[in-house]
Amino acid sequence: MPEQFIAPSIDWFALSPYLVMVAGALGLLVVGALTPRWPRGLYSLVSALTATSAGVLAVFIWNDVAEMGPGTLVGGALSHDAFAQFVTIAVCAATALVALVTDAEVRGTVLEGPEIHALLLTAATGAMVMGASNDLIVLFLGLETLSLALYVLAASERTAAGQEAGMKYFILGGLASAVFLYGIALLYGGARSTNLGEIVARFQSTVALERNDSLVLAGLALLIVGLGFKVAAAPFHVWSPDVYQGAPTHVTAFMASVGKAAAFAAMLRVLVIALPFHRDDWRPVIWVLAIASLVIGSTLAVVQTDVKRMLAFSSVSHAGFLLVGVEAAGHRAGEQISGDGLESVLVYLALYSVLVVGTFSIVAVVSRHAGGSTDISVFAGLGRRRPVLALALTILLLAQAGVPLTSGFVAKWGVIQSAVAERSYAIAIIAMVSAVIAAFLYLRIMVSAWLADPSEVEPEPVPAMTGVAIALAAAVTLVVGVYPELLLGWTDAVSNFAR
Amino acid sequence: MELIVFVLASAMVLSGAIGVVLFRNPVHAALGLVLTLFGVAVHFVSMEAHFLAAVQVIVYAGAIVVLFLFVIMLLGVDRAEDLTIEPLKLQRPVAIVLGAGVTVLVAGAVVRGADTLGRETNASAPGDSNIRALARSLYSDHVLAFELTSVLLIVAVAGTVVLTRRLKKSEG
Incomplete structure (x- = not known):
């Protein structure tokens, strides 16, 4: 007699952001294939609108979560909590901005068409799934969706550098994914489940004295390596300068924002949410990664002459700051009063995503005009040619440096404060020193833009949609910098996660 | 056996x-x-x-x-690409040593944790129970993962188009 099959209940509204993104990608592909070329900019507008509506839906879902409390979806595969909605909103915002910038970057090339936007939207779906995953298999599938789309996007431009970037990213990323998967397998062997809730329940139910955790610890180590690669934390950052430099600039913006946000969200899910019982095992590792990223990122950034390489190393140092927050979250992971670490990382991610897209958009505008060169010399005299653009660049770079009255200060203040609250003074001091070193690099770009001799170049044309994206990014940077309570009042809820 | x-x-x-x-x-x-x-x-x-x-x-x-x-x-x-040129002379020996080290560590962890591994098998289950169990877990616990693989296929389709499209068609 066959037992009755009970299908998991599905809350379609709670899944709507993912459905909207996938439907947008499919719609673009199918309708785009059946109709003649759309008028200029329409592909970008459609994909930006798709991402925006998914983000707006996530806000409504957040309200539901706030009223009814967190839970899980589809048989425990996804978390239904404020953490997931926050990551979704950040990813959607960054995706919408990148979609706007992509239009001018691919216009007139073979890439003009719906496919590149379909890839952006599916990659963002993978990122959203990573932020919400409550099961390691789902997390891995989200990671692969994001990574595969990123490999293709990185190699989408038919230049030698672009192809090299795509190939390098693909091979090293494939290795990192394999390591990550092996980690999942070992963790499954030790905890006998891939579901984060069941993993935690298992640790709560077994007696600590007799526990033999070597499988879980080996799995944890491999998971940290895989995630460390994806977030470009030193010493797993070696791919990032080449890939950031070789990939088309709008793709670099996407990688630095959505890719990093998703990977850090996944790291928080795995370390803080699934394995709080091993916090004393993984926290020292994160401590070392954080310090290595901070020091290597900020010192090597200063000696570069290519702006995209500089920003790649600066993103390694940002990863270091984020790891400072993860380390702080590790002190009291799994406790009732869990401290500010988790919130500070998420706030940092959201703010950094927006400002890094803005920065790379300006780099895209300037380098496109200079025939694809991203050497720092092409920025010389930008202040004379395009004062407004140079002003936006200045705002965004000051924010990256963490100067007060910009969102970057709010972000850096948050992680350092949470580290100090957990008495991690050494890491907080190293973070602040490296922020000062990294500030030199941002100053170099600004000095070149404002003070260098104006070269005899025509002012760069700023495409309308790219201009809108830059203006939005700069506006968010300033508004959050001046009124941080707008955002911070909102993020208290994110540590109330579900598993 | x-x-x-x-x-x-x-x-x-x-x-x-x-x-x-x-x-x-x-x-x-x-x-x-x-x-x-x-x-x-x-x-x-x-x-x-x-x-x-x-x-x-x-x-x-x-x-x-x-x-x-x-x-x-x-x-x-x-x-074929020539793989004999080595920009960093030391990297291959170091990679071999590190790879062997990681292998030993992971193998050691598995050997040490072998007792904690689950021993559940469904060897005693009758005939088609394999397919039944697979279907059950695929359509209940892992239904979302199952559907997500279709998103991966969208990436594969769109990615192939992006990577292989020729210049000539861009005028059409």
């Missing part, structure tokens, strides 16, 4: 995998992959997962590797 099967299947998997890496001819490497996948299928059989073993042989060893071979033969096998 179980041990002999395990050792033989593992030898197949490992020698196939080493072959994939070491063969100079890509066709031979693809055939090495077949050996690896067959070895995994044998492992599945020894764990009483007959359905998975069949799928492994039909889908992986059959369809996917044949596809690999088609691609290799269409693209030509004579294009």
Whole structure:
């Protein structure tokens, strides 16, 4: 007699952001294939609108979560909590901005068409799934969706550098994914489940004295390596300068924002949410990664002459700051009063995503005009040619440096404060020193833009949609910098996660 | 008996995998992959997962590797990169040492944690229970993962179009 099959209940509204993104990608592909070329900019507008509506839906879902409390979806595969909605909103915002910038970057090339936007939207779906995953298999599938789309996007431009970037990213990323998967397998062997809730329940139910955790610890180590690669934390950052430099600039913006946000969200899910019982095992590792990223990122950034390489190393140092927050979250992971670490990382991610897209958009505008060169010399005299653009660049770079009255200060203040609250003074001091070193690099770009001799170049044309994206990014940077309570009042809820 | 099967299947998997890496001819490497996948299928059989073993042989060893071979033969096998030039002299020995170290550590962890591994098998379950159990977990616990793989396929389709589109068509 066959037992009755009970299908998991599905809350379609709670899944709507993912459905909207996938439907947008499919719609673009199918309708785009059946109709003649759309008028200029329409592909970008459609994909930006798709991402925006998914983000707006996530806000409504957040309200539901706030009223009814967190839970899980589809048989425990996804978390239904404020953490997931926050990551979704950040990813959607960054995706919408990148979609706007992509239009001018691919216009007139073979890439003009719906496919590149379909890839952006599916990659963002993978990122959203990573932020919400409550099961390691789902997390891995989200990671692969994001990574595969990123490999293709990185190699989408038919230049030698672009192809090299795509190939390098693909091979090293494939290795990192394999390591990550092996980690999942070992963790499954030790905890006998891939579901984060069941993993935690298992640790709560077994007696600590007799526990033999070597499988879980080996799995944890491999998971940290895989995630460390994806977030470009030193010493797993070696791919990032080449890939950031070789990939088309709008793709670099996407990688630095959505890719990093998703990977850090996944790291928080795995370390803080699934394995709080091993916090004393993984926290020292994160401590070392954080310090290595901070020091290597900020010192090597200063000696570069290519702006995209500089920003790649600066993103390694940002990863270091984020790891400072993860380390702080590790002190009291799994406790009732869990401290500010988790919130500070998420706030940092959201703010950094927006400002890094803005920065790379300006780099895209300037380098496109200079025939694809991203050497720092092409920025010389930008202040004379395009004062407004140079002003936006200045705002965004000051924010990256963490100067007060910009969102970057709010972000850096948050992680350092949470580290100090957990008495991690050494890491907080190293973070602040490296922020000062990294500030030199941002100053170099600004000095070149404002003070260098104006070269005899025509002012760069700023495409309308790219201009809108830059203006939005700069506006968010300033508004959050001046009124941080707008955002911070909102993020208290994110540590109330579900598993 | 179980041990002999395990050792033989593992030898197949490992020698196939080493072959994939070491063969100079890509066709031979693809055939090495077949050996690896067959070895995994044998492992599945020894764990009483007959359905998975069949799928492994039909889908992986059959369809996917044949596809690999088609691609290799269409693209030509004579294009080889010279891998002997080494920008950093030390990196290969260091990589070997580090790789061996990681292997030893992971193997040590597995050996030490072997007692904690689950011992659940469904060897006593009747006839079609394999397929039944698979379907049950695929459509209940892992239904979202199952659907997510279709998103991966969208990436594959769109990615192929992006990577292979020729310049001529851009005017159309």
